[in-house]
Structure formats: C-alpha cells, structure tokens
Amino acid sequence: MSTVVDPVLRVRDLTIRTRSVELLRGVDLTIGRGERVGLIGESGSGKSITSLAIMGLLPDNVQATGSVRLGERELLGTPERELARVRGRDVAMVFQEPMTALNPTMRIGDQVAEAMLIHHTQPSRAAAADRAIELLEAVRLPDPKALVRAYPHQLSGGQRQRVVLAIALANDPALLICDEPTTALDVTVQQLVLDLLVRGVEERDAAMLFITHDLAVVANVCEQVAVMYGGRIVEAGPVNEVFRRPRHRYTQGLLAASDLAVDPHSGQLRAIAGSVPAAGRFPEGCVFRSRCWKATDQCRAEPPWTGAPHGPGYACWHPAQSEVIT
Numbered sequence: 001m002s003t004v005v006d007p008v009l010r011v012r013d014l015t016i017r018t019r020s021v022e023l024l025r026g027v028d029l030t031i032g033r034g035e036r037v038g039l040i041g042e043s044g045s046g047k048s049i050t051s052l053a054i055m056g057l058l059p060d061n062v063q064a065t066g067s068v069r070l071g072e073r074e075l076l077g078t079p080e081r082e083l084a085r086v087r088g089r090d091v092a093m094v095f096q097e098p099m100t101a102l103n104p105t106m107r108i109g110d111q112v113a114e115a116m117l118i119h120h121t122q123p124s125r126a127a128a129a130d131r132a133i134e135l136l137e138a139v140r141l142p143d144p145k146a147l148v149r150a151y152p153h154q155l156s157g158g159q160r161q162r163v164v165l166a167i168a169l170a171n172d173p174a175l176l177i178c179d180e181p182t183t184a185l186d187v188t189v190q191q192l193v194l195d196l197l198v199r200g201v202e203e204r205d206a207a208m209l210f211i212t213h214d215l216a217v218v219a220n221v222c223e224q225v226a227v228m229y230g231g232r233i234v235e236a237g238p239v240n241e242v243f244r245r246p247r248h249r250y251t252q253g254l255l256a257a258s259d260l261a262v263d264p265h266s267g268q269l270r271a272i273a274g275s276v277p278a279a280g281r282f283p284e285g286c287v288f289r290s291r292c293w294k295a296t297d298q299c300r301a302e303p304p305w306t307g308a309p310h311g312p313g314y315a316c317w318h319p320a321q322s323e324v325i326t
C-alpha cells in the first residue's frame with residue numbers, strides 16, 4: 001500500500017474519540033486506482049467507524065483528528081454541505097443491510113435515477129431513467145424494465161443488495177466502500193453479489209475498501225489487507241503475504257480461527273480465546289495483549305510499527321516467525 005502514487009484514498013493518523021473513550025488511534029490506509037483493500041478484524045475492532053469517517057458520516061458524539069484525503073480533497077473538517085456533494089458521487093457505500101439504504105415507499109427505478117439526478121450526472125429525468133435500466137441490467141436483475149416499477153419489499157434480500165450496488169455505481173465513484181455487503185445474504189447469492197461488486201469496480205478502475213470479518217472473502221476479492229484490532233491497524237500488506245506469513249499474533253489468531261485454517265485432520269475451527277473488549281477497555285501498550293498467548297511484560301509498552309511507514313508491516317513485540325503457512 002505504500003507504493004501507491006497518487007492514491008484515491010489516503011488516510012493518515014486518523015484518531016477518533018468520544019469525550020471518554022478512544023475508538024481509533026493512528027489509522028493509516030492507502031488505496032490506489034483499481035486497488036481492492038480488505039479491512040478485517042472481529043466485531044468491535046473499529047472497522048465501521050473507519051468507514052464512516054471516510055464517508056463523512058461520523059456520529060455527532062465523536063471527534064476526529066488526522067487526515068482523510070480523497071484524491072486531492074481533505075474530507076476531515078469539510079462542511080456537511082460540501083460532503084453531501086462528494087458522498088454518492090466520488091465515494092459510494094454498500095452496507096450490510098440493503099433496506100437501510102433503500103426508501104421503502106419509492107419505486108426501484110426512481111431510486112436509481114434519483115441517485116444520478118441529485119448529483120447532476122445525467123442531463124434529464126428521461127436519461128436517468130434509461131440509465132437506471134442499464135445499471136439494473138448490469139447487476140443481473142431479471143427483467144429490469146418491469147423491475148423499475150417495483151418497491152423494495154417485492155424483492156429478495158439478494159436482489160435488494162444488487163439494487164443498492166446499482167445505486168452505488170451509478171455515478172462511477174472513484175472509491176467504493178463495502179461494509180459486510182454479503183453478511184446478511186443467503187450463501188447461495190453471496191458469491192454472485194461479490195462477483196458483481198468486483199466487476200463493477202474493475203470496469204470503472206475504482207478503488208475499493210472491503211470490510212468484513214470473513215477472511216476467505218478477503219482472499220477472494222482483495223489484493224491488500226489491513227488487520228484492525230482495538231481501533232488500530234496491527235498489520236498490513238499484500239493478502240498473499242499477510243495470510244501466508246502472518247507476523248502479528250492477532251492476525252495469526254484470526255487465521256487460525258477462520259475457514260482458511262480448518263485443521264485438515266480434525267476439520268475443527270479454533271477460536272481466539274476471550275472476546276473483543278468494549279471501546280475504552282483495551283489494555284495499555286499492545287491492545288491485543290489481554291488475549292495474546294505470547295504476551296510478556298514487554299507488551300505493556302506500545303509496539304512500534306515494523307515495516308514501511310504507512311505501508312506493509314505489523315506492530316507486535318513477539319511476531320510470528322516468517323515461515324510460510326501452507
């Protein structure tokens with residue numbers, strides 16, 4: 001991620017706190033054109049807060065410092081009026097639950113067309129309506145000419161998420177953020193939606209930030225991965241390297257607990273002991289030390305980033321040896 005010249009997204013030292021707790025500390029992320037970066041970590045690690053900061057959708061009770069740049073534009077501290085012009089045009093988002101993104105009382109075709117009309121990316125209502133049919137066709141929805149007249153409740157979950165994707169792609173965004181986009185869907189349609197997401201960003205040479213707790217999906221979809229725990233990026237790098245030679249003990253634990261590391265003999269999954277603390281309850285020093293099987297007294301001090309500044313590397317006092325896991 002450090003080698004990207006002219007990145008689409010450049011997050012530096014992003015720190016987010018409420019009055020009483022720190023939710024993120026010193027987060028760095030870089031995504032270039034056409035690059036797909038996975039952001040992984042258990043529930044409560046800070047993934048969604050990161051994505052909301054990038055979308056300019058942080059809740060009122062938090063304060064953010066650092067920098068979030070989309071192309072040349074700094075988004076942190078930008079007034080809402082200006083952010084509203086960026087959101088849905090230059091950066092779009094697909095959330096876990098499609099119904100939160102759709103208006104239940106508005107026809108599908110009008111919702112897709114509206115996404116373009118509010119950003120003036122189509123010259124007329126008729127042009128936007130035609131384009132809406134093409135977009136629905138591109139996400140493989142059956143009979144789009146009839147579908148435009150339907151309401152969201154008449155569609156299945158997988159179909160609704162494809163409508164959300166059509167809306168997200170409508171203005172050819174430079175960056176698409178997906179936060180657990182297939183978690184709420186039937187396994188049978190998950191792969192279809194993933195394929196459509198990848199195809200949609202590839203066709204536009206767009207950057208993608210893909211948030212999930214599912215490592216197999218990241219291995220499928222992304223070239224780069226950042227591992228988050230306790231509001232920090234604890235390890236980052238190419239998926240091939242990080243998943244085959246995890247250095248941080250948290251990454252190692254995640255892999256061991258995932259489908260990617262099913263024990264070939266017993267077929268059993270291993271989970272990381274304990275659970276993610278609430279925000280503000282992480283230990284001082286290494287945030288993972290309360291659950292780490294390798295922690296020592298040294299881990300009471302914050303581990304430095306080992307690797308390229310803002311790029312591939314890890315923050316762990318007792319990293320795993322770099323033997324390849326096969």
Ligand SMILES: Nc1ncnc2c1ncn2[C@@H]1O[C@H](COP(=O)(O)OP(=O)(O)O)[C@@H](O)[C@H]1O
Pocket residue numbers: 018023041042043044045046047048049050059061062277278279
């Ligand atoms: N507005 C908020 N005020 C206080 N705490 C919050 C707020 N939003 C999220 N949190 C806390 O921040 C932590 C990270 O949350 P989140 O980003 O949603 O995690 P993830 O998406 O990785 O599951 C959690 O402990 C969550 O309870």
Ligand SMILES: [Mg+2]
Pocket residue numbers: 047048049179
């Ligand atoms: Mg989340």
